[in-house]
Amino acid sequence: MWQLFQFPLCPFSRKTRLALSEKGVGYDLEHAYPWDAGDDFYALNPAGRTPVLHDPAKRLTLIDSQAICEYFEETVDKTPLILGNALQRAEIRRLVALFDQNFFADVTHPLMHEKMKKRLVLRTSPDSGTLRSAMRLAHEHLEYIDWLVGNRRWLAGAQLSLADFAAAAQISVADYLGGIDWTGHEEAHGWYRVIKSRPSFRPLLTEKMEGLPPPRHYADVNS
Ligand SMILES: N[C@@H](CCC(=O)N[C@@H](CS)C(=O)NCC(=O)O)C(=O)O
CATH class of the missing domain: 1.20.1050.10 (Glutathione S-transferase Yfyf (Class Pi); Chain A, domain 2)
Structure with a gap:
């Protein structure tokens, strides 16, 4: 299962959550405040920015809302969001x-x-x-x-x-x-x-x- 490291008022995490939900991709929420994040979060993203999407079982980490959205656009057919010619x-x-x-x-x-x-x-x-x-x-x-x-x-x-x-x-x-x-x-x-x-x-x-x-x-x- 994916884990999304984010905080409620991060607009880039919101954009990612909307895209994941529209595409039917499940995830658990993990709170991470960039100004007070723990070592686990910084180990995943030393730049200290949210959102970070991590799959511990598969050891996959995706960072940056646009990179995350493009990844799922390329790998999940449901509800194309970057569509057309x-x-x-x-x-x-x-x-x-x-x-x-x-x-x-x-x-x-x-x-x-x-x-x-x-x-x-x-x-x-x-x-x-x-x-x-x-x-x-x-x-x-x-x-x-x-x-x-x-x-x-x-x-x-x-x-x-x-x-x-x-x-x-x-x-x-x-x-x-x-x-x-x-x-x-x-x-x-x-x-x-x-x-x-x-x-x-x-x-x-x-x-x-x-x-x-x-x-x-x-x-x-x-x-
Ligand atoms: N281009 C990045 C921007 C991410 C970003 O700036 N996140 C903010 C929170 S909304 C952050 O983590 N700021 C902490 C910092 O810059 O140190 C994206 O789309 O994910």
């Missing part, structure tokens, strides 16, 4: 990179640092300027999602793909941390509600970060 697959990969890299750097990471790490680890107050800037940049990303879903059925085209799950994973962490305001983003909000109501999303919505409760609307699939 070469051009369509390139568009899916472009958008996955946009959300994994840009949305994370602009929005998710600053929110995680200010609202999660400062509260739980550093025991200092969040910086209001950094939070304002993250929320302003979130609006710009939501505007782009408005445009994408206004022009396509799903983010990367006609089919649901890994791009939708990569984006929703980042947004769900930002939403947990109170950084998402849907005002003026009805199209993006409608798309997110659909993704949020998929069975693969449910376990993420019920999981909480100890000492950091989510806002009330967070787990409600209608809001």
Whole structure:
């Protein structure tokens, strides 16, 4: 059985969990906080980053959400997530990179640092300027999602793909941390509600970060 080393608010672990669930791959959850992980975790990934997927019986270790998703895309036929022709697959990969890299750097990471790490680890107050800037940049990303879903059925085209799950994973962490305001983003909000109501999303919505409760609307699939 696979073991997924992760923590509840890691967006890359969320993206991996969504892909594994959509593909019907089972795993046990192992909590690993990069700032407080044990030797077992560092032995598996000396870089100290989540997610890590490990099969102790087969002595296999996969590291990095995209590497993990691509591995299962190549080895499990069920529910293709990087699908279509070469051009369509390139568009899916472009958008996955946009959300994994840009949305994370602009929005998710600053929110995680200010609202999660400062509260739980550093025991200092969040910086209001950094939070304002993250929320302003979130609006710009939501505007782009408005445009994408206004022009396509799903983010990367006609089919649901890994791009939708990569984006929703980042947004769900930002939403947990109170950084998402849907005002003026009805199209993006409608798309997110659909993704949020998929069975693969449910376990993420019920999981909480100890000492950091989510806002009330967070787990409600209608809001
Ligand atoms: N490109 C990696 C990014 C992984 C990543 O940055 N994980 C964060 C947690 S969300 C982490 O472990 N940070 C700890 C660190 O950078 O030291 C992926 O897609 O898995």
